[in-house]
Amino acid sequence: MTVSQVNKYVKALVTRDPLLADLEIEGELSNFKFYNSKHLYFTLKDSACALSCVMFANNAINIKFSPKNGDKVIITGYVSLYEKTGQYQLYCTNMKPTGVGDLALAFVRLRDTLKNEGLFDVIRKRPIPKEPACIALVTSPTGAVIQDMLKIIRNRNHIVKVIVVPVLVQGEQAPADIVKALTLLNRQKVNSDIRPDVIILARGGGSMEDLKAFNEESVARAVGESHIPLISAIGHESDFTITDFVADLRAATPSVAAALAAPDVAKQLRDAKTLTQQLHQAMDNRLNSYRTTISHHKKLLESLSPYKLWQRGYAAIYNENNQEIRSATQLQTDKNVVFHLQDGIAKAQIISIKLHDAPQ
Numbered sequence: 001m002t003v004s005q006v007n008k009y010v011k012a013l014v015t016r017d018p019l020l021a022d023l024e025i026e027g028e029l030s031n032f033k034f035y036n037s038k039h040l041y042f043t044l045k046d047s048a049c050a051l052s053c054v055m056f057a058n059n060a061i062n063i064k065f066s067p068k069n070g071d072k073v074i075i076t077g078y079v080s081l082y083e084k085t086g087q088y089q090l091y092c093t094n095m096k097p098t099g100v101g102d103l104a105l106a107f108v109r110l111r112d113t114l115k116n117e118g119l120f121d122v123i124r125k126r127p128i129p130k131e132p133a134c135i136a137l138v139t140s141p142t143g144a145v146i147q148d149m150l151k152i153i154r155n156r157n158h159i160v161k162v163i164v165v166p167v168l169v170q171g172e173q174a175p176a177d178i179v180k181a182l183t184l185l186n187r188q189k190v191n192s193d194i195r196p197d198v199i200i201l202a203r204g205g206g207s208m209e210d211l212k213a214f215n216e217e218s219v220a221r222a223v224g225e226s227h228i229p230l231i232s233a234i235g236h237e238s239d240f241t242i243t244d245f246v247a248d249l250r251a252a253t254p255s256v257a258a259a260l261a262a263p264d265v266a267k268q269l270r271d272a273k274t275l276t277q278q279l280h281q282a283m284d285n286r287l288n289s290y291r292t293t294i295s296h297h298k299k300l301l302e303s304l305s306p307y308k309l310w311q312r313g314y315a316a317i318y319n320e321n322n323q324e325i326r327s328a329t330q331l332q333t334d335k336n337v338v339f340h341l342q343d344g345i346a347k348a349q350i351i352s353i354k355l356h357d358a359p360q
Contacts, residue, residue: 011081020079029071031207055092065097069208070104073097103208107215110242119224125248126229129197134161135261136196138181141166145204145254152258157265163196169203174213179222186227198229198261202254205236214241223247233257316340328355
């Protein structure tokens with residue numbers, strides 16, 4: 001038999017089962033996705049198991065509420081097999097709300113408790129260092145998240161030191177693993193080579209169950225007790241966890257967190273070059289302004305110079321003691337005077353003096 005034949009056969013078996021043809025199942029919504037096609041894709045789960053579900057647009061349009069992750073619902077539908085992937089799933093025809101799911105309820109309770117304690121207060125949040133010498137990445141050592149962050153940091157800054165602290169980011173042991181890593185980093189001496197200036201706590205996106213470790217009280221309190229500034233980068237931009245509220249800064253994605261933590265050296269050099277050019281331009285402008293001012297004053301002084309007056313036919317008169325004569329009353333008959341002209345000096349003797357009548 002071929003793979004196609006097997007899947008077709010299994011689908012026929014499932015489809016012919018009358019119990020699976022008309023089901024009413026109660027569970028909690030998780031990993032809820034709403035696409036432009038108007039089809040709904042989600043997981044229905046209880047405390048032990050999960051079931052993949054799809055509700056096509058022609059049925060989804062009849063829903064009388066806005067479903068979201070954490071809602072408890074009653075689903076009507078049938079089970080069938082999607083031949084292309086060999087995955088069986090619940091095809092939903094109706095959905096009714098019954099209440100809030102256990103995970104969502106626990107999230108709200110812990111959020112309110114920590115908020116009332118002041119763990120979310122803005123005044124507690126420390127600024128992220130602009131020039132960190134060392135960055136710690138607390139995340140899974142495998143997968144796209146760590147590779148993306150390392151690539152972004154190295155592309156932006158080849159100087160900063162990066163420490164990878166591998167932890168579990170999902171499962172029952174994940175909270176304890178994360179708390180241990182944060183405690184270890186904070187115990188390093190201030191001047192130690194392995195004490196980071198900033199911590200990025202990160203993991204990729206997932207359902208509410210996948211992100212459960214980051215909604216645990218122990219992890220939230222470890223983040224709040226960290227003496228080292230911490231960036232929370234959990235899941236996708238639409239995902240929010242308790243850790244996000246407690247952290248000093250919440251990044252939309254791990255990639256964004258890496259860019260926020262690592263200063264762009266190339267951009268800093270470009271900015272420095274631009275600033276230097278602006279300073280040089282400002283200095284040139286100031287010098288040109290000074291030159292213009294000096295030239296203006298020079299011309300003004302030249303216009304007031306007696307030599308300019310002499311060039312227009314005027315002369316300066318001095319007595320024998322080299323004192324400037326400005327009034328006929330300063331003259332005496334039979335005394336010598338000196339005329340300063342444009343092109344020379346002449347001496348003369350005063351023969352007579354006649355004063356003009358004072359103006360009325």
